[in-house]
Amino acid sequence: MAILVIADHDNAALKPATLNAVAAAQKIGSDIHLLVAGQGAQGVAEAAAKVAGVSKVLLADDAAYQHHLPENVAPLVVGLAKGYGHVLAAATSEGKNLAPRVAALLDVAAISDITGVVSPDTFERPIYAGNAIATVQSADAIKVITVRATAFEAAAATGGSAAVETVSGTGDAGVSSFVGQELTKSERPELTQAKIVVSGGRGMQSGENFKLLEALADTLGAAVGASRAAVDAGFVPNDYQVGQTGKIVAPELYIAVGISGAIQHLAGMKDSKVIVAINKDEEAPIFQVADYGLVADLFKAVPELTAELDKVR
Amino acid sequence: MKVLVPVKRVVDYNVKIRVKADGTGVETANVKMSMNPFDEIAVEEAVRLKEAGKASEIIVVSVGPTAAQETLRTALAMGADRGILVQTDAETQPLAVAKVLKALVEQEGPTLVILGKQAIDDDCNQTGQMLAALLGWPQGTFASKVVPGEGTVTVTREIDGGLETVELKLPAVVTADLRLNEPRYASLPNIMKAKKKPIDTVAPDALGVDVAPRLTTLKVAEPPKRKAGVKVADVAALVDKLKNEARVI
Ligand SMILES: Cc1cc2nc3c(=O)[nH]c(=O)nc-3n(C[C@H](O)[C@H](O)[C@H](O)COP(=O)(O)OP(=O)(O)OC[C@H]3O[C@@H](n4cnc5c(N)ncnc54)[C@H](O)[C@@H]3O)c2cc1C
Numbered sequence: 001m002a003i004l005v006i007a008d009h010d011n012a013a014l015k016p017a018t019l020n021a022v023a024a025a026q027k028i029g030s031d032i033h034l035l036v037a038g039q040g041a042q043g044v045a046e047a048a049a050k051v052a053g054v055s056k057v058l059l060a061d062d063a064a065y066q067h068h069l070p071e072n073v074a075p076l077v078v079g080l081a082k083g084y085g086h087v088l089a090a091a092t093s094e095g096k097n098l099a100p101r102v103a104a105l106l107d108v109a110a111i112s113d114i115t116g117v118v119s120p121d122t123f124e125r126p127i128y129a130g131n132a133i134a135t136v137q138s139a140d141a142i143k144v145i146t147v148r149a150t151a152f153e154a155a156a157a158t159g160g161s162a163a164v165e166t167v168s169g170t171g172d173a174g175v176s177s178f179v180g181q182e183l184t185k186s187e188r189p190e191l192t193q194a195k196i197v198v199s200g201g202r203g204m205q206s207g208e209n210f211k212l213l214e215a216l217a218d219t220l221g222a223a224v225g226a227s228r229a230a231v232d233a234g235f236v237p238n239d240y241q242v243g244q245t246g247k248i249v250a251p252e253l254y255i256a257v258g259i260s261g262a263i264q265h266l267a268g269m270k271d272s273k274v275i276v277a278i279n280k281d282e283e284a285p286i287f288q289v290a291d292y293g294l295v296a297d298l299f300k301a302v303p304e305l306t307a308e309l310d311k312v313r
Numbered sequence: 314m315k316v317l318v319p320v321k322r323v324v325d326y327n328v329k330i331r332v333k334a335d336g337t338g339v340e341t342a343n344v345k346m347s348m349n350p351f352d353e354i355a356v357e358e359a360v361r362l363k364e365a366g367k368a369s370e371i372i373v374v375s376v377g378p379t380a381a382q383e384t385l386r387t388a389l390a391m392g393a394d395r396g397i398l399v400q401t402d403a404e405t406q407p408l409a410v411a412k413v414l415k416a417l418v419e420q421e422g423p424t425l426v427i428l429g430k431q432a433i434d435d436d437c438n439q440t441g442q443m444l445a446a447l448l449g450w451p452q453g454t455f456a457s458k459v460v461p462g463e464g465t466v467t468v469t470r471e472i473d474g475g476l477e478t479v480e481l482k483l484p485a486v487v488t489a490d491l492r493l494n495e496p497r498y499a500s501l502p503n504i505m506k507a508k509k510k511p512i513d514t515v516a517p518d519a520l521g522v523d524v525a526p527r528l529t530t531l532k533v534a535e536p537p538k539r540k541a542g543v544k545v546a547d548v549a550a551l552v553d554k555l556k557n558e559a560r561v562i
Contacts, residue, residue: 067477067479069479070442070452071445071452074446092473093455093470093471093472093473094472096438096442096454096455097452097454097455098442099439099442100407100437100438100439100440100441100442100443100446101443101445101446102446103408104408104442104443104444104446104447105447107408108408109408109527109528110439111528112436112437112438113436113438122531126436126536127339127434127435127436127533128324128330128339128433128434129433130536131330131332131535131536132330132339132533132534132535133534133535133536134530134532135530135531135532135533135534136528136529136531137529137531138527138528139527139528139529140527174482175449175451175481175482175485176451176479176480176481176482177479177480178477178478179467179478179479179480181472181474181475181476181477181478182475182476182477183474183475183476184474184475192473196561196562220562228491231491231492232491237476238457238475238490238492239472239473239474239475244433244436245351245430245431245433245490245491247473252561253555253559253561253562264326273561274561275539275542276551276555282544287542287544288539288541289539289542290542291539291543291559292542292544292545292551292555292559293542293543293544294544294545294547294548294551295544296547296548301548304548305548305551308548308549308552309552309562312552312556312562313562
């Protein structure tokens with residue numbers, strides 16, 4: 001049976017995590033359809049048609065889907081799902097919002113945040129903040145799954161030439177409406193896509209001090225992240241949070257500054273290729289996962305590091 | 314308006330869990346258990362709504378073993394009015410819990426159900442969305458602000474790019490994110506008072522719900538361990554390592 005992947009997009013562009021979800025689908029089977037539900041999303045559908053491995057794009061273009069309200073999108077997916085063995089979405093805030101709603105309407109389990117495909121009905125997923133990996137098997141006819149992007153190498157964005165088919169919508173359920181959005185603007189790479197991430201914790205002491213990290217990040221072309229403590233304290237916006245209940249990142253290089261290394265934080269970054277920790281407490285648990293640890297006062301070490309990198313890069 | 318808040322008993326967030334040697338699960342015997350932290354935030358929000366005169370009664374529900382009564386007592390001590398324990402020793406997966414909750418919603422008639430966005434044991438992040446689906450209600454997930462209005466509730470949500478605000482027709486389901494509020498500690502007098510608050514116990518069968526799991530856990534394993542790294546003496550040594558050994562800059 002074919003696999004339906006729900007595209008994550010903003011009506012203008014496909015979100016990169018969709019490509020990781022397609023990659024997971026490729027491990028399950030070969031006939032992969034991408035659903036683009038949105039408004040004025042023709043361009044997204046065209047981009048989706050070029051994704052390697054996708055055989056068909058379904059475009060549902062309707063005002064009801066403009067803001068991807070799950071109350072409206074879930075019935076659409078449910079209507080389509082009957083013809084599929086699997087429904088996948090990236091484990092983004094949108095995928096997590098939508099997939100369980102779809103699963104319940106289909107009366108099937110949802111399988112969250114998979115990190116491995118063992119067979120078409122068996123998957124690996126982290127539990128307990130990634131301190132254990134469960135292998136779970138589904139007995140349901142339709143498997144509804146969200147995919148952890150960092151666990152699957154992205155499918156190529158080009159190379160495919162799928163047909164775009166228009167599907168009719170199911171309209172507005174009339175129970176929810178979009179009021180507004182406050183998106184964090186940044187010139188830096190997106191946190192989950194960046195090759196290098198520089199994160200700050202409570203040790204930064206203030207939002208103002210994050211400028212030190214931003215300077216370091218800009219030298220490296222890196223994204224800036226944070227611990228929960230730094231977000232809770234209002235140093236940086238919520239979407240900076242890395243961890244069990246924030247974003248999952250796995251860059252080439254992760255630099256943790258003034259972060260103690262609580263398990264909830266480690267859950268979001270311990271699959272990074274190289275981890276650097278800068279902390280004045282040599283006992284800080286972050287050093288147990290760091291490839292390179294520097295015991296130092298960050299207010300001295302970070303500007304020094306920025307200056308040193310400026311020299312060598 | 315009545316508010317229903319489901320709470321889950323989980324391994325305390327400070328516990329470093331151990332995978333059982335036979336790979337069947339995670340060690341939970343003799344381990345500190347607590348209310349799922351996100352559920353504490355959900356209870357707190359309900360209590361604040363009541364204190365603000367917006368909620369009339371708070372019913373807390375837990376689906377799980379007899380010991381989940383303690384979790385209900387904690388919620389009662391925080392300010393909930395009464396508890397319902399849906400007693401089962403079986404493994405309860407989100408779809409089954411959502412079905413149990415649907416049955417209770419039909420029985421109790423709340424206008425708002427507030428759940429934690431995710432349980433920190435199975436990390437599923439599903440139950441609220443599933444309950445909303447089964448009830449045909451709107452859902453405000455990952456909430457950082459909840460403002461009830463006339464027949465509606467306005468919910469600000471933490472999303473990947475920042476914040477989003479939606480307006481939902483009541484009745485509705487809301488799931489709490491970390492920054493919705495800071496839960497209170499129950500005071501000693503309130504803990505004493507909570508002992509007298511009623512907790513009903515029912516079986517899933519009595520609610521007409523089949524809680525049999527849909528997913529079979531074939532095995533639970535430790536994640537790959539990272540090799541211990543080295544400490545570097547200074548910034549120059551760090552840059553040298555990054556450039557010449559790790560080759561990441
Ligand atoms: C349900 C739940 C979910 C959670 N989810 C997440 C999550 O997704 N992500 C997350 O990060 N956390 C999460 N947490 C919180 C987590 O448990 C920790 O509280 C948090 O990660 C701590 O942040 P921190 O390391 O910045 O702060 P702290 O633990 O306070 O550490 C600060 C560190 O900075 C160092 N420091 C201070 N000053 C300096 C200086 N001048 N120079 C160098 N070092 C300095 C200190 O030595 C210390 O190690 C969650 C918790 C719960 C209960």
